[in-house]
Amino acid sequence: MRGQVDALYPQGNPNQQWRMTNMARQDTIDFLTAFAVGTVLGIGATLLLTPEPTPRERVVRQLKPYRKQMRKSYSRARDAVREGSSATGELTSELVSAGRELLGEFRHEVADILEDARKELRHAVQEQGKELARGRKRAQRKLGV
Numbered sequence: 001m002r003g004q005v006d007a008l009y010p011q012g013n014p015n016q017q018w019r020m021t022n023m024a025r026q027d028t029i030d031f032l033t034a035f036a037v038g039t040v041l042g043i044g045a046t047l048l049l050t051p052e053p054t055p056r057e058r059v060v061r062q063l064k065p066y067r068k069q070m071r072k073s074y075s076r077a078r079d080a081v082r083e084g085s086s087a088t089g090e091l092t093s094e095l096v097s098a099g100r101e102l103l104g105e106f107r108h109e110v111a112d113i114l115e116d117a118r119k120e121l122r123h124a125v126q127e128q129g130k131e132l133a134r135g136r137k138r139a140q141r142k143l144g145v
Helices: 002-008 014-049 055-143
Strands: none
Touching: none
16 A cells, blocks of 8 residues: 555655644744743743842942043042142141241230239238238327327
């Protein structure tokens, strides 16, 4: 019987050809499905196993677009500090000399105030001494001494 089928269909049994074509198609579909599932699982595993960025890394990533502007601002600030430090040095020397001058004037003022206070105390003590002497004399006169 096989010989008769082969004689009728020199290219082979159509049923068998259909099965082989269908099997090849099914194999291709199975392969593509397995490939897609493997790809999805690989991507999912990669996303799940990727470590989360540290807060520092997140901040660095967020500030990345502003780096150029920050560098310019930093250089401007650095230059301003350098210029300011030299000006501050000059201002400091002027302030020190002005402070010394004021301190000298203050010392003279304090010395004058203390001298006036001493004079007033001497005068008050002399007045008290005179009052005591007058009071003693009165007391002696009353007592007849």
